[in-house]
């Protein structure tokens with residue numbers, strides 16, 4: 001009986017880590033398809049739009065000091081600002097990306113931190 005319980009616990013752990021990995025992949029794909037064109041798949045913003053809009057590297061301190069709340073707001077509502085005379089624009093995603101995924105995207109962007 002004890003052994004049975006142990007096997008069950010082990011199985012639960014394996015299943016859990018597989019589904020966590022699947023969720024990570026999903027967010028990575030979402031980031032790649034919706035955000036990578038500007039922010040870059042590697043987060044460095046060395047894309048055509050990233051360079052044109054003088055965007056920050058996600059790993060930079062300057063980007064990482066943005067709070068979770070401000071990141072969430074930017075993803076939901078988009079942003080429009082100007083840096084050294086360069087217009088910076090991003091559309092909001094609240095119509096197409098659900099709240100739990102927005103939260104996961106914020107976490108994903110934190111992973112670029114050096």
Ligand code: HEC
Pocket residue numbers: 031034035036037038039049053054055056057063066070071072074075079088089090091093105106109
């Ligand atoms: C059309 C290009 C473009 C796309 C696509 C884009 N962004 Fe942005 N994003 C920008 C620009 C421009 C800025 C402001 C400059 C900077 O932060 O380097 C920005 C800034 C941000 C910020 C920082 C907000 C702040 O308050 O400083 C976050 C977080 C962010 N983007 C997340 C995302 C996520 C997540 C996606 C995909 C769902 C995405 N962006 C897609 C252009 C884009």
